[in-house]
Amino acid sequence: MESSLEFSNSLGSVSSQSRCRTFKVLVIGDSGVGKTCLTHRLCAGQFPSRVEATIGVDFRERPLDVDGEILKLQLWDTAGQERFRKSMVQHYYRNVHAVLFIYDVTYPASFSGLVSWIEECRQNSVGQKIPRFLVGNKSDLRDPRTTEGQVSQAQAMSFAKAHGMMFFETSAKNPPIKRVNGQRGDGEDSYQLDKVEDIVIAVGAKLKRQKKPLAANSVMYSGSFKVLSKKRADKEQWTCC
Numbered sequence: 001m002e003s004s005l006e007f008s009n010s011l012g013s014v015s016s017q018s019r020c021r022t023f024k025v026l027v028i029g030d031s032g033v034g035k036t037c038l039t040h041r042l043c044a045g046q047f048p049s050r051v052e053a054t055i056g057v058d059f060r061e062r063p064l065d066v067d068g069e070i071l072k073l074q075l076w077d078t079a080g081q082e083r084f085r086k087s088m089v090q091h092y093y094r095n096v097h098a099v100l101f102i103y104d105v106t107y108p109a110s111f112s113g114l115v116s117w118i119e120e121c122r123q124n125s126v127g128q129k130i131p132r133f134l135v136g137n138k139s140d141l142r143d144p145r146t147t148e149g150q151v152s153q154a155q156a157m158s159f160a161k162a163h164g165m166m167f168f169e170t171s172a173k174n175p176p177i178k179r180v181n182g183q184r185g186d187g188e189d190s191y192q193l194d195k196v197e198d199i200v201i202a203v204g205a206k207l208k209r210q211k212k213p214l215a216a217n218s219v220m221y222s223g224s225f226k227v228l229s230k231k232r233a234d235k236e237q238w239t240c241c
């Protein structure tokens with residue numbers, strides 16, 4: 001048996017109506033950059049009222065309709081603090097389908113710290129073929145009067161380009177809103193779209209093109225998550241949604 005860890009999580013139960021592809025999306029970055037808040041926003045559409053430092057990993061799930069196919073994004077919100085990661089690290093990286101690298105736009109050290117997260121990926125065999133996304137969080141805290149003590153978008157864009165990442169800047173707390181022209185059923189000629197949603201859509205679009213169906217040794221159960229032995233997991237390639 002390769003491993004048989006069981007973690008608790010806060011997800012609701014998974015109904016067994018239909019089967020869909022599940023993708024493991026790892027969320028990494030320094031402690032305090034907002035990984036937990038962002039994954040909350042991505043999955044529940046809300047900024048959590050209270051958060052504590054993540055210990056080990058938390059799981060959140062986001063179903064997504066991409067061109068008529070329902071994909072399930074399984075977001076692994078990992079601890080940024082070294083002392084809360086320790087022996088778990090190899091499990092984070094196993095069978096990852098996409099990685100979100102998060103930094104705080106008002107804390108340049110968290111941007112500089114990205115190189116060590118990239119290195120950790122490399123050490124855990126997460127190659128360039130795995131889609132990577134760079135997300136600058138806490139844009140609501142940007143001070144428009146100065147550039148000091150902040151990570152500029154130009155800087156981040158050039159970093160993203162150099163590392164083959166797609167770049168987003170947003171706020172888990174007050175996400176910027178963009179106006180989209182178009183017709184809705186209710187007759188409005190324009191509507192507002194949460195920019196955080198763009199991240200989910202971009203991840204989903206990238207993953208839908210992947211041939212490999214899902215994380216080979218991870219299966220979501222009601223209220224718990226198991227890292228199974230490779231042998232058993234190969235038989236369980238599809239989950240229900």
Ligand SMILES: Nc1nc2c(ncn2[C@@H]2O[C@H](COP(=O)(O)OP(=O)(O)OP(=O)(O)O)[C@@H](O)[C@H]2O)c(=O)[nH]1
Pocket residue numbers: 029030031032033034035036037038051052053054055078079080081137138139140141170171172173174
């Ligand atoms: N203003 C603002 N505050 C945020 C935002 N996102 C997170 N925060 C705050 O930043 C702090 C840290 O957020 P977390 O989501 O716990 O950070 P984390 O990266 O998960 O931290 P670890 O679990 O230690 O790795 C909390 O006080 C949040 O309320 C944001 O977009 N804007």
